Every structure is written in C-alpha cells, then in structure tokens.
Amino acid sequence: MSTITWIEIGALADIPRRGARCITTPMGRVAVFRTAADEVFAIDDRCPHRGGPLSQGIVHGAQVTCPLHNWVFSLETGQAQGADEGAVRTYPMRTQDGRLFIDASTLLAATAA
Template identity: 50%
Template sequence: MAWQKLCPLEEIPALGARVVAHADGDIAVFRAEGDSVFAIADACPHKGGPLSQGIVHGQKVTCPLHNWNIELDSGHACAPDEGCVRNYPVRIEAGEVWLET
C-alpha cells in the first residue's frame, strides 16, 4: 500500500465529494462536517449508486438512487439496510489530503 497525495482540502467541496479513479473502481473522497475526510468505494452496496453524488450529513452519505444511508467512517449501511462498501485510509497533512490505496 502507498499513500497518494490527492489535493488541498479546499478542493473538496464542504459536505461534498471528489472522485478518484482506482484499478478496483472509483473511490469517493468526502469532506464531512468539521472538515473530516473519509474515503469509500463510490458504489452503494444496494444497487451500485454513485455515493459521491449523494447528500452528506454528519458523517454519513445518502445514496442518490434509493436513499440508503452509508457511514463514511466504516462504509457500513445504516439499519435497517444491510451491506457495506470498502473504505480507504485517508489523512490530512499540512492542508493536503492523502489517500492510501
């Protein structure tokens, strides 16, 4: 595994996401409340909806297709829904976002 420098934190919209292409599929990097940053696979476990286009609230994202809520820190769907997506380690260093792939 290697750390990849993505961008300055300010380039990810507040309560939004940026998509990073990866060999295993796109990764959605989210900037949640309080400038917390999370990275998960950009495909809802329900029907593969693009989570990067969902609504971020707290430390969750709501899938734009069928309103499933996914926890950004773990990738797990919130009850009563079941399933999860892969999450990726991410960090902020000197205002820059780094992703471990």
C-alpha cells in the first residue's frame, strides 16, 4: 500500500472558475481544473482520441469537453462519457487554506507505468 505524499503546486485563486492550469511532470502535462463549485481535479492533459489539450476544453459541472473533437471526460473518474470510449488518468488533489496539493506518489506511479 502506497503512502500519499502531497506536494504543493499553487493557489486555488490561480485557476479561474471553470478553467484549468497545467503542471509539467516527468510523464507529461497534467491539467488541474477548478469547477464553478470550487472543486479541484487533476487529469492527464492529453485526450486519448487525438491528443487534444484537455486544459483548453470547456469545463461544465465535473466534466471537460475536448477542444478538438468534443469528447467529454469525467473529471472525477477520467472516463469518456456518452458513446465515446477511453479514459485519462486522474490524480488525487486536495485544497488547504487556499493552496493546491497533488499526490506525488500517484505522479511517480504514472511515470513508472
């Protein structure tokens, strides 16, 4: 069983509501999303369909629509919605005192995969 190691990646205020910012990791870019309800999610920034930058997509509820071909992904599970198939990796996030933290152990596990 792995231990969660939280690393700080920025402030909640740095991400507009219904927007995203990216962090660069050894395995690629991770998009960090903020919903209208101030929920925060992190997923791979690459759509499995055609590699579109999900961070540039439209956030609606707890979902994001890829800007290239309108595939919709759950920010909670990473699963494609509707008739589309596929998934993106998700990363545990937490917010504390307005600061954002991501689980570094999950990032490292993704690098090893």
